[in-house]
Amino acid sequence: MKRYLITLALACSLACTPKSSTPVYLDPSQPIEARVNDALGRMTLEEKVAMTHAQSKFSSAGVPRLGIPELWHTDGPHGIRPEVLWDDWDQAGWTNDSCTAFPALINLAATWNRDMALLYGDCIGAEARYREKDILLGPGINICRTPLGGRTFEYMGEDPYLAGQLVAPYVKGVQQNGVAACVKHFAVNNQEMRRTSTNSIVDDRTLYEIYLPAFKAAVQEGGAWAVMGSYNLYNGQFNCHNHRLLCDILKDEWNFDGVVISDWGGCRDDDEPITNGLDIEMGTWTNGLRGAASNSYDNYHLARPYLERLKDGRATEEELDGKVRRILRTVFRTSMSPEPHFGSFTSPEHFQAAREIAADGIVLLKNDGVLPLKLHEGARLLVVGENAYKMMVVGGGSSNLKTKYESIPLDALQEAFDGHCEVVWERGYVGDTTTDYNKVVTGQDLSESRSAAQLMADALEQARMAEVVLYIGGLNKSAYQDNESTDRLDITLPYGQDALIEALAQVAGKLVVVNISGSPVAMPWASRINAIVQAWYGGSEAGHALADVLTGAVNPSGKLPFTMPLALADGPLKTERQYPGIKPEGETWWQEYYDEGVFVGYRWYDTQDIPVQFPFGHGLSYTTFDLKDARVRKAGDGFRVSATLTNTGSVAGAQVVQLYVADPEASVARPAKELKGFQKVYLKPGESRQLSFTLDKQALSFFDADAHAWVAEPGDFQALLGFSSADIRAVVSFTLASK
Ligand code: BGC
Numbered sequence: 001m002k003r004y005l006i007t008l009a010l011a012c013s014l015a016c017t018p019k020s021s022t023p024v025y026l027d028p029s030q031p032i033e034a035r036v037n038d039a040l041g042r043m044t045l046e047e048k049v050a051m052t053h054a055q056s057k058f059s060s061a062g063v064p065r066l067g068i069p070e071l072w073h074t075d076g077p078h079g080i081r082p083e084v085l086w087d088d089w090d091q092a093g094w095t096n097d098s099c100t101a102f103p104a105l106i107n108l109a110a111t112w113n114r115d116m117a118l119l120y121g122d123c124i125g126a127e128a129r130y131r132e133k134d135i136l137l138g139p140g141i142n143i144c145r146t147p148l149g150g151r152t153f154e155y156m157g158e159d160p161y162l163a164g165q166l167v168a169p170y171v172k173g174v175q176q177n178g179v180a181a182c183v184k185h186f187a188v189n190n191q192e193m194r195r196t197s198t199n200s201i202v203d204d205r206t207l208y209e210i211y212l213p214a215f216k217a218a219v220q221e222g223g224a225w226a227v228m229g230s231y232n233l234y235n236g237q238f239n240c241h242n243h244r245l246l247c248d249i250l251k252d253e254w255n256f257d258g259v260v261i262s263d264w265g266g267c268r269d270d271d272e273p274i275t276n277g278l279d280i281e282m283g284t285w286t287n288g289l290r291g292a293a294s295n296s297y298d299n300y301h302l303a304r305p306y307l308e309r310l311k312d313g314r315a316t317e318e319e320l321d322g323k324v325r326r327i328l329r330t331v332f333r334t335s336m337s338p339e340p341h342f343g344s345f346t347s348p349e350h351f352q353a354a355r356e357i358a359a360d361g362i363v364l365l366k367n368d369g370v371l372p373l374k375l376h377e378g379a380r381l382l383v384v385g386e387n388a389y390k391m392m393v394v395g396g397g398s399s400n401l402k403t404k405y406e407s408i409p410l411d412a413l414q415e416a417f418d419g420h421c422e423v424v425w426e427r428g429y430v431g432d433t434t435t436d437y438n439k440v441v442t443g444q445d446l447s448e449s450r451s452a453a454q455l456m457a458d459a460l461e462q463a464r465m466a467e468v469v470l471y472i473g474g475l476n477k478s479a480y481q482d483n484e485s486t487d488r489l490d491i492t493l494p495y496g497q498d499a500l501i502e503a504l505a506q507v508a509g510k511l512v513v514v515n516i517s518g519s520p521v522a523m524p525w526a527s528r529i530n531a532i533v534q535a536w537y538g539g540s541e542a543g544h545a546l547a548d549v550l551t552g553a554v555n556p557s558g559k560l561p562f563t564m565p566l567a568l569a570d571g572p573l574k575t576e577r578q579y580p581g582i583k584p585e586g587e588t589w590w591q592e593y594y595d596e597g598v599f600v601g602y603r604w605y606d607t608q609d610i611p612v613q614f615p616f617g618h619g620l621s622y623t624t625f626d627l628k629d630a631r632v633r634k635a636g637d638g639f640r641v642s643a644t645l646t647n648t649g650s651v652a653g654a655q656v657v658q659l660y661v662a663d664p665e666a667s668v669a670r671p672a673k674e675l676k677g678f679q680k681v682y683l684k685p686g687e688s689r690q691l692s693f694t695l696d697k698q699a700l701s702f703f704d705a706d707a708h709a710w711v712a713e714p715g716d717f718q719a720l721l722g723f724s725s726a727d728i729r730a731v732v733s734f735t736l737a738s739k
Contacts (some may be wrong), residue, residue: 121173153518157561246277372552395485
């Protein structure tokens with residue numbers, strides 16, 4: 001806001017100067033391209049180069065002489081990062097930067113709800129604008145290729161269609177606040193282990209069918225104004241200056257007209273970034289201003305070395321202008337946009353939105369009727385597990401947040417049952433006792449003096465006296481769990497939790513397990529538990545959202561955005577060359593071969609007919625649904641699939657009807673089914689609704705790498721309608737005729 005006023009003031013003062021009119025670039029009524037051209041024409045070479053690299057940890061330069069503001073970048077996908085020092089990751093120590101923490105993106109993905117994605121984007125965009133940030137470093141949409149991926153919690157699951165459908169409204173929501181969404185991390189960045197030294201080797205069909213569609217949707221449907229390159233290499237070239245990804249695909253094929261930003265430290269070369277599509281270099285590991293003899297930001301690849309190349313003819317000003325145009329476009333879309341935006345921060349509406357989104361994505365995996373909890377007056381509810389108490393907003397890497405307030409499950413349950421029954425907590429195990437990350441502190445004390453055996457004994461003793469035992473455990477955001485820069489080591493629950501759950505199952509009258517995690521975990525005890533709930537890192541309102549679902553205030557309607565396998569070994573990544581990669585003699589980088597091709601997640605399990613713990617798209621409700629009258633008919637160039645959904649139970653609730661397509665006779669190996677449509681439908685008891693889905697030719701196509709084109713082969717197809725990838729309620733066949 002301040003910067004906007006300064007710019008307006010400058011516009012006015014220039015406008016009031018005798019014989020001069022308002023310069024085009026300062027005139028908000030002029031088209032953006034005219035403003036860009038005008039500003040560019042007034043800039044010196046040095047001013048242009050200054051815009052192409054960082055000037056602090058999270059900002060890049062503007063043109064002070066012309067009143068063009070700097071660009072302020074901020075993490076991240078789940079909330080607005082607290083201020084750090086100008087030139088360091090350390091906290092700046094502000095007292096007015098505690099944000100609303102929204103649920104992790106995997107929680108949003110589990111809502112399967114486009115409206116929630118728009119709401120999320122709109123709220124976080126408003127928070128960013130209030131904090132005078134121009135570029136929000138998110139959302140992240142890399143596909144969950146392995147359950148071990150450390151950042152699965154920050155992404156939107158294993159299916160490109162689902163991720164694409166949710167990322168587009170998120171981006172729109174952010175950008176309607178005059179803040180650019182920076183979609184990350186482009187591309188084929190599917191593991192944290194050795195993330196800066198691994199070359200992803202992916203065939204074109206797999207690239208186009210699995211790893212690119214969500215990015216394409218973000219750009220073409222969401223209209224994203226910024227994209228961040230990833231740390232890894234593809235085709236032997238670093239992705240922050242990868243010619244094929246950034247120039248050929250993003251900018252040429254998709255007509256992306258926004259700005260490409262490097263991941264922090266992802267720019268690795270002097271030459272390549274100039275010609276290979278990078279527009280702004282951020283976070284390179286120079287020491288900035290601190291302790292350096294000169295301003296080290298001048299040493300960035302796109303700083304002095306770039307200027308030297310321009311001056312001695314090794315780089316062209318035309319190419320530089322291309323970058324600066326994109327940067328100026330970003331400025332005119334954000335801080336200098338014609339429509340002033342003011343944003344809002346930590347408003348009650350934002351906390352309410354966080355609570356609704358978190359609850360909408362909680363997944364009821366199993367229920368024998370124990371949920372929603374209906375306890376007798378004066379009964380005892382025993383809550384066991386560290387995650388009932390541990391605050392989860394702090395931690396995890398760059399999505400670490402300082403929130404104004406965090407609701408924890410234990411408090412929320414005590415609130416919900418206050419005056420009705422007794423809620424008692426036993427920790428049961430000690431997991432991660434850290435209560436700070438990057439010097440953001442939760443203020444909790446998680447120290448524990450009891451031994452592991454004593455903790456278990458105490459929990460078991462209490463369990464015998466409780467009407468219901470509610471276990472709230474899972475993962476957290478410490479290293480080798482749901483965490484940036486490390487991958488998980490396996491998918492079993494840490495800290496001896498499996499043994500504890502098994503022991504509780506022996507003594508508890510009723511046992512409900514709530515797994516809080518951002519990625520799949522093995523549940524070997526699943527058959528011995530009365531109910532299982534998958535909750536996520538729910539942000540500021542995590543506890544309330546969980547209590548809402550457990551008590552029935554909210555009828556669960558979340559669906560798994562990834563497969564929950566029985567064992568890691570069942571998955572498609574069988575060899576070291578697939579994961580985590582190999583380093584053959586003479587190679588500089590680790591080589592990771594995507595040999596499984598398009599068979600990722602349910603595309604693998606369903607095609608191979610491998611049993612899983614819980615399938616992709618699975619999620620129960622406190623009511624029941626019926627799907628009838630499935631039909632398909634030709635509609636224009638494509639097909640229309642319809643069916644009637646009825647709420648056959650006694651409470652209102654939502655079902656996500658999923659449409660998969662199967663192409664049983666293709667000339668290439670295709671997955672048994674692929675998600676091509678979904679609708680989340682809220683119905684009152686007894687209510688019915690007719691649903692209709694359109695399948696265009698794209699939905700029937702595979703990517704033919706030789707022809708570099710999408711191909712829908714004439715012949716028979718099936719449309720499968722259901723409530724998960726395994727719970728198919730209707731199959732209708734249709735034929736695509738040859739032309
Ligand atoms: C992460 C990005 C993040 C950036 C800035 C990097 O390490 O990979 O996702 O936006 O840091 O904090």
